[in-house]
Amino acid sequence: MAKDFDDIDASRAWKPFEPTAARPWSRRLAAHLHRRAGFAATWAQLDACVKLGPATAVDRLCNPPATANDFESTSAMLAERTVAGGDSTRLAAWWLYRMLNTPDPLLEKLTLFWHGHFATSAAKVEKARMMLDQNELLRRHTRGPFERTVGAISRDPAMLIYLDSASNRRIHPNENFARELMELFTLGVGNYTEGDVKEVARAFTGYEVMGDAFRFDHSQHDTGTKSFLGRSGDFGGDEAIRIILDQPAASQFIARKLIRFFVFDEPAAPDALVEPIAKDLREHGFQIGPVVQRILGSNVFFSDHAIGQKVRSPVELVVGLLRALGGTTNLVQLAQGTADLGQSLFQPPNVKGWDGGRAWINSSTLLGRVNLVGKILAASETQFGRAGADLSAAVNADATTPAESVDRLLELLVAAPIPSAARDSLVDLAHDDGRERNVVLRDVIHAMSALPEFELA
Numbered sequence: 001m002a003k004d005f006d007d008i009d010a011s012r013a014w015k016p017f018e019p020t021a022a023r024p025w026s027r028r029l030a031a032h033l034h035r036r037a038g039f040a041a042t043w044a045q046l047d048a049c050v051k052l053g054p055a056t057a058v059d060r061l062c063n064p065p066a067t068a069n070d071f072e073s074t075s076a077m078l079a080e081r082t083v084a085g086g087d088s089t090r091l092a093a094w095w096l097y098r099m100l101n102t103p104d105p106l107l108e109k110l111t112l113f114w115h116g117h118f119a120t121s122a123a124k125v126e127k128a129r130m131m132l133d134q135n136e137l138l139r140r141h142t143r144g145p146f147e148r149t150v151g152a153i154s155r156d157p158a159m160l161i162y163l164d165s166a167s168n169r170r171i172h173p174n175e176n177f178a179r180e181l182m183e184l185f186t187l188g189v190g191n192y193t194e195g196d197v198k199e200v201a202r203a204f205t206g207y208e209v210m211g212d213a214f215r216f217d218h219s220q221h222d223t224g225t226k227s228f229l230g231r232s233g234d235f236g237g238d239e240a241i242r243i244i245l246d247q248p249a250a251s252q253f254i255a256r257k258l259i260r261f262f263v264f265d266e267p268a269a270p271d272a273l274v275e276p277i278a279k280d281l282r283e284h285g286f287q288i289g290p291v292v293q294r295i296l297g298s299n300v301f302f303s304d305h306a307i308g309q310k311v312r313s314p315v316e317l318v319v320g321l322l323r324a325l326g327g328t329t330n331l332v333q334l335a336q337g338t339a340d341l342g343q344s345l346f347q348p349p350n351v352k353g354w355d356g357g358r359a360w361i362n363s364s365t366l367l368g369r370v371n372l373v374g375k376i377l378a379a380s381e382t383q384f385g386r387a388g389a390d391l392s393a394a395v396n397a398d399a400t401t402p403a404e405s406v407d408r409l410l411e412l413l414v415a416a417p418i419p420s421a422a423r424d425s426l427v428d429l430a431h432d433d434g435r436e437r438n439v440v441l442r443d444v445i446h447a448m449s450a451l452p453e454f455e456l457a
Contacts, residue, residue: 010272013300017054023302025054027411032307035415035457036262037061037296038105040320042394043412055297062293064104071101083129088122091131092335092345099319100328110142110292111135112315113261115345116353118153118185120162122346130158130212131346143289146254146281150185150241154204155214163351166209170222173201180351182244191249192229199228203240245286251278255291262295264309265357273300308416311360312457314341317369318376320457321445324412325394329382337372341365361455373449377442391438402430409444416453 019025030049034041038061041049049057075098082094099108115138122131134156141149153159154177160166165177178201182192206221207214226235231243244250255277259269280291295301312320315338322329335345342365348354376382384394395412399405406426410418429447432440448454 008273008300008303008305010270010276013273014276014294014298016297017299017302019054025050029054029302029307030057031411032302032415033057033061033296034105035312035316035320036109036301036306036310038109038323039099039316040324040412042324042326043408046412054302058293058297061106062289062296064106067103069103071103075101079132083132086128088126088128088131088346089335089344090332091122091128091135092339093331095135095345096315096319096331096334099315100322100331105323106292107139107142110288111139113258114138114142114149116348116356117257118159119348119351119353120156120158121348121350125158125161127158127212130161134158135346143292144285144287146286146288147241147245149288150181150245151238153185154181154237154241155207157209157212157214160207160209160214165204165207168201168205168207169220170205173198173205173222175201177201177204181241184352186241186244186253187247187249188253191247191253196228199226200240200244202226203235204237207237248278248282251281251286254278254286255281258288258292258295260356262292263301263306265311308453308456310457311357311455313354313356313360314338314343314365314369314372315345316457317455318372321373321376321413325391326385327376327382327394329376329379333379333381334376337375341368341372366455369455370446370450374446377446391441395441402427405430405441406444409441409448413445413448414451414453415456418451418453422451 023029027046027050030046031041033054034045034049037058052060075094078094078097079091082090095108099105099112102108115135118134118138120131120134122128125131134153137152137156138149141152154165157166159177163176163180164174168174168177175197179197181200182196183189202222202224203226206217206219208217208220209215221236223234225232226240228240229243229247233239235243252271252274255274256269259274259277263269277291277295280294281287284290300306318334318338321327338344339347342349342360343354354360384391395405395408399408406423410423410426426444426447430440430444435443
């Protein structure tokens, strides 16, 4: 899957993509854009995207127009019902509802990115309200500026409890948050010292949780001089964050993570490819939204270095399947299905979040992914499109031959080309042989899900 970078011109990599005769703007590229900037798109949405052209399509996804709908009010109502029950595990079903129905898929995709970046688990926090509040905090700050996001997360009750920062006292500073702040959230390993960790921890003393809300206790704050990362002063938490983000390593660290999340899993992007994005972050106040828009509209994003060069996470896999086909299903069961495959929303495995990439795939999870697709397709609760359980309408009714149906499904659901023999087998399976067409299409999609290419985005 991985490609080298010998043929990438770093000076052109992040310039806006312009279609050529060799690489025209097409449904295939539109589907790639929607998989990465969201989860997937229906056939009708892909056709509309092609008509817009790449620049306008990227802009619409990054800066969606305001729409008059009741999605947010419905989501808020469902969230309140969920937290009223006190069961944090059911929040995953609520978030899947948002991913499947949102008119702003990039908002949810970025929220998922930050959830893995600022990983916090309900298994330790235990309070559904705190986990919901953190999720909404990340959603509000998805597009930046990053300094404001880090400042907000440093005061977030769920994070304070998860990293034991709520017990960070003047006499006995707790170093957990300071360490992860630099190692996992902003700088990366090798860009700070153990002495820096101790001093930054002092800057955050007095941060605590009182009545499930953040409180700053002045009496527990260390007002002495702190020295770290070449600076000295009576710094508090906000000043510490500002000093950390002033380090060149901070912009490079976040740029690299955004490239890995949106463009390709491996190999690690070379410094020459990372630096233009890092420079954008430094020069534009660490605003995330404009940088993501540049990434999604770039030459390298629409190149073979990116298309089909990421392994879909369990959540991306099932949400993408349902969004592409206009489908809905039992979301509590769907959340359990993704958890069984290693991605339990609101319960990342540790403070590093999910490793992602090839780590999603092994012999057990690969079979589990195929089985989960089969369960979704066979479930009585699963419906496609507004007309009900009409999968043929979702595929597009004018795909009348088996070969046309297969090719449309491949365009909707599969990022990478499949071998011709595999396509021929799918076409053979797509002959109805007296079976109802919805049954045929379900069988084809299930068979398609067993292909290695189905796992890629």
